[in-house]
Amino acid sequence: MQAIGLIVEDDFQVMGLATLSAFEFANAVLHREAYRVTVMSENPGLVRASIGLAIETAPLGDMPDTLVLIGQLRPRPTSAALRDYLVRAGVEARRIAGICTGAFALAAAGLLDGRAATTHWGHARTLQDRFPRVRVDADKIFIVDGKIWTSAGMTAGIDLALALIEEDHGSEVARNVARRLVVYHRRPGGQSQFSTLLELEPRSDRVRRALIYAKENLANPLSVDELAAAASLSPRQFSRLFRDETGQSPAKAVEQLRIEAARILIKDGRHPLDTIARDAGFADRNRMRRAFIRSYGHPPLSLRRSLRLIDGVRGG
Known part of the structure; x- marks a missing residue:
């Protein structure tokens, strides 16, 4: 069983939660609990999405195998506590992913220094301006650079989750999960955004x-x-x-x-x-x-x- 930690903060983009379904259906396809997902935040309890609904969260604690940071509609400054946790993740977690503007927090923690990364095309220039040591590529659905994964916004998080599942369990499992999600199996990371x-x-x-x-x-x-x-x-x-x-x-x-x-x-x-x-x-x-x-x-x-x-x- 692999632990997936999903980090959300106030005003997170609710579409990022779609990644939960990918791991849920992977468990169904494999007929076992291959993934156990915990939704976490710096301030545990109810965390509100940008659309107003709230989700119950656990505190940042034991480091999961794979850490996934959900972005916000507009990137906010990263707190010292979250930045420290991400720095620790850079050493302890097997994989770290930032969906949409989640890349900003990864960059603030120094995890993207010298790496290729992407984000929603509408925020790519801001990411590059704020963090010049990051090699921002606004023309990709998702990018893998070492243990760091970043994706564009909205539905691109599903493509990233399917790629994580494919890395763990092979293409056939990922295809079956995609079919259950009624999505195309999966768009390649190099596919263009609206560049x-x-x-x-x-x-x-x-x-x-x-x-x-x-x-x-x-x-x-x-x-x-x-x-x-x-x-x-x-x-x-x-x-x-x-x-x-x-x-x-x-x-x-x-x-x-x-x-x-x-x-x-x-x-x-x-x-x-x-x-x-x-x-x-x-x-x-x-x-x-x-x-x-x-x-x-x-x-x-x-x-x-x-x-x-x-x-x-x-x-x-």
């Missing part, structure tokens, strides 16, 4: 609405007129506002969204490049190739070959 939207970081709802429309309709031509209509602006107003807020033209932003979508499909490895070019909204494979070279300096075929090489090394 292009993060980089563009529009300030107004109208430009943000146009970008979301573009991301959801890549098969469309996505002309300036079409995007302006999604933003409820004239084409001239939209082009000026878009460049003011993002620093680039709508056409360039759409190309980045198409490249991002194509890259995810290439990593998936199940589709020919012609199909990927069409699904990502490129007119043909050659246009996709030129866009990849402009952005990455190499064609999509090179990305596919490198991924196959990595898979071959892992398989060996």
Whole structure:
């Protein structure tokens, strides 16, 4: 039996509790208590989530095998007591995980110094600014660096929990748990968050609405007129506002969204490049190739070959 310690603090994000179900169903799949979960906090008793409901917690005590820190909607300063407990965990726990903004507390304890880590894309820049010794990658669902695991926000915590279960009990058990949770088995840690939207970081709802429309309709031509209509602006107003807020033209932003979508499909490895070019909204494979070279300096075929090489090394 492995002990899982789940740490929550006031205003924790309730979606993080979904990880409890992953370990619960792992016990059901294995027909034994493979995991015993304790929800803990610095101040034991009732701890309130950001939405208002409360959960009973135990005090920080004996170190569990795996410590999981649930994030908050907005990261708060880490108390000295929690920081000391996390420093101790860095020595005593087998694994330590931070879900969403839980990475901020891990960073405050020095556990992410020199390591790669991720968090919710909306907080990635803040994490990097506050903790420059952390190698923040906002483009990942979750990252494993040694004994430290970090994930993006919301449902990415489930992907992290499934990966923990897979490490402990194999892929078949993790697949069965995913089926019981009615989720995809599991998204790979390297899958992208909304990185292009993060980089563009529009300030107004109208430009943000146009970008979301573009991301959801890549098969469309996505002309300036079409995007302006999604933003409820004239084409001239939209082009000026878009460049003011993002620093680039709508056409360039759409190309980045198409490249991002194509890259995810290439990593998936199940589709020919012609199909990927069409699904990502490129007119043909050659246009996709030129866009990849402009952005990455190499064609999509090179990305596919490198991924196959990595898979071959892992398989060996």
